[in-house]
Amino acid sequence: MATHGKRTRIEDIRRVELIAAAHRVFLEHGLQGMTSARICREAGMSPGILAYYFKGKDEVLFGMVRYNNRLLMEDVIARLAAARTGWARLEAIVEGNFPASAFTRPIANAWLSVCAEAGANPQYARLQRLFYRRLRSNLASVFEGMSDATRLRQASLIIAALIDGLWLRKAAADDVGRDEAIALVFSGIRSLLREGEEQHLRHVTR
Amino acid sequence: MATHGKRTRIEDIRRVELIAAAHRVFLEHGLQGMTSARICREAGMSPGILAYYFKGKDEVLFGMVRYNNRLLMEDVIARLAAARTGWARLEAIVEGNFPASAFTRPIANAWLSVCAEAGANPQYARLQRLFYRRLRSNLASVFEGMSDATRLRQASLIIAALIDGLWLRKAAADDVGRDEAIALVFSGIRSLLREGEEQHLRHVTR
DNA sequence: TAGATTTTTGTACGCTCATACAAGATTCTG
DNA sequence: CAGAATCTTGTATGAGCGTACAAAAATCTA
Structure with a gap:
């Protein structure tokens, strides 16, 4: 019993240390x-x-x-829980996809290399799909009941693609800062939404 | 003289054959x-x-x-030359960025792996920047004189990011077809443009 | 056709990296 | 503290890859 507890403890410590080190590398x-x-x-x-x-x-x-995705999602989840209006939830999602400390050229590159690898390795592809599905469903939860299904699919696809594309631009040319990236996504969102829809997002929903 | 001509011929043939083979691989x-x-x-x-x-x-x-970029650009250049209205030129650029035979998951993945490598290898980064600059200047030539500078920068950044993001989505999940991708970009463009600007693009400009 | 030049082949070397493993160090147990 | 279990180290092995190179084949020249 006692030995088992200790052994498991050390094993978990080492595993976490190594994974954290792997993450930094x-x-x-x-x-x-x-x-x-x-x-x-x-x-x-x-x-x-x-x-x-x-x-x-x-x-x-x-x-x-998984460690990396958990770090990113924790931030979004915390912000989502604190958000009161639809617009605030949208801000949480978008800003959560551009963490202030992580929207960096080397990090964008690292993330890109995972996407590239996902093509050859089905396991990676699964992880990517999971992460992406979460983003889509988060967006859907903001827009739900506002538009018809096809428009919703379009909007969430465009926003997701916009976010991914800005990360890619970050990796390729580093020609956009964090604040500008967020502003650009919201500019895109505002363009996509009709006037009434945008007002709707400003009401307190929960 | 004669020998020199022959020697150069064969060398060039082999080089092209090998590069074409490399491209297929x-x-x-x-x-x-x-x-x-x-x-x-x-x-x-x-x-x-x-x-x-x-x-x-x-x-x-x-x-x-270079071979790959030349193939892609030839298509865009030919379409641009044939385009008469600003809108047609926009169609040429957007559709040229989604070649019917190339908007495929494996190809999207291959392209992604180049982007990822560009982070570590400055030479790649140079090639990528060249290719991207061409896209931006093509877009700028369509929009020029229509909006102020910052709006133009915003719009071309958003469109470029949208295109890249859709390729990335293609690689990651293959959840969008060629026609839908083009439609999404135009949907984004239409949202970005004010009514008057969109009409402006329908006039014959050259 | 003989010799010279060019082109192609097959192989071998050196490097990097993941993995396996034997040996040493540390911690636990009685 | 002795012995056992656990943990850690350093190194060795083998696979995959880019590259160099000697030898063979093909082509050209006179």
């Missing part, structure tokens, strides 16, 4: 530069440690992506 | 799967041939990207 060097040796060095451990706590590198990798 | 396997051996096999040649006609793999790679 990933943000700095991208998926390509995230080698086993670098992860261990970043964690201050020996190169062979990964094989002890993980079945293989893929396990570290998936853990890292 | 790239579209199918992405940047990651584009190995020297595969390129040579695709071209029906021996593995060592690359070293004879190219200084290294990078040279093949940059040649392949």
Whole structure:
């Protein structure tokens, strides 16, 4: 009992440490530069440690992506819970997709390398789909009851594509700042919405 | 003189054959799967041939990207030359960015892998910037004289981001077809433009 | 056709990286 | 404290890749 508790504790600690280290390496060097040796060095451990706590590198990798997504989603979830009007919820979603500390060229690049890898690796594709579905359903919850189904699909697709595209531009040219990116998305949203719909979002809904 | 002509011919033929083969491999396997051996096999040649006609793999790679960009741009340039109204030129640009035969999940993925690599490799970043600058200036030539500078920058950024984002969505989830993608971009454009501006684009300009 | 030049082939070297593993260090147990 | 279990280290192995190169084949020249 006692030994079991301790053993599990240390194992979990190491796993988290290694995944956090992997995350830092990933943000700095991208998926390509995230080698086993670098992860261990970043964690201050020996190169062979990964094989002890993980079945293989893929396990570290998936853990890292989940870790990353959790960090991002926690922020959005907290903001969504605090939001009172539809517009505030929209702000939470959009701003949550451009974290102040994360809308950076190297990070945009790192994220891009995951998207690229998702084409070859079905497991990645699944993680991506999950993340994207959450965004879509968040947007849908803001717009629901406002428009017909096809318009809603269009609007949420456009907004999602806009967000992704701005990240891509960040990675490629770094020609847009965080505040400008958010402003651009809202500019797009305002253009998409009719006058009455925009007013509707300003009412307190919950 | 005569020998020089012949020698140059064969060298150019092989280089083009190899670059075309590299392009096919790239579209199918992405940047990651584009190995020297595969390129040579695709071209029906021996593995060592690359070293004879190219200084290294990078040279093949940059040649392949240029080859790809040329293919895409030829289409846009031809459509632009034939366009008479501003709206037609806009259609040429937008539809040219979604080639019917190329708006495919594997191709979107391949393109994405180049964007991801551009983060680490400055040479790639240069090629990407060139390609993107062309899109922006094409868009600017359509909108010029219509709006003030900041609105123009906003609009062209949003449209460019929308196009990129839709390609990214294609790669990630394949949840949007070519026609729908084009329709979405135009839906975004129409939302962005005021009524008078949209009418302005329907006049014959040249 | 003989020799010279160009083109192509096949292979071998060196590098990077993930993974496996034996040996050492640490912590727990009785 | 001795012995066992757990944890950590450092290194070795092998696969995949780009590249260099010697030898073979093909083509050209006189």
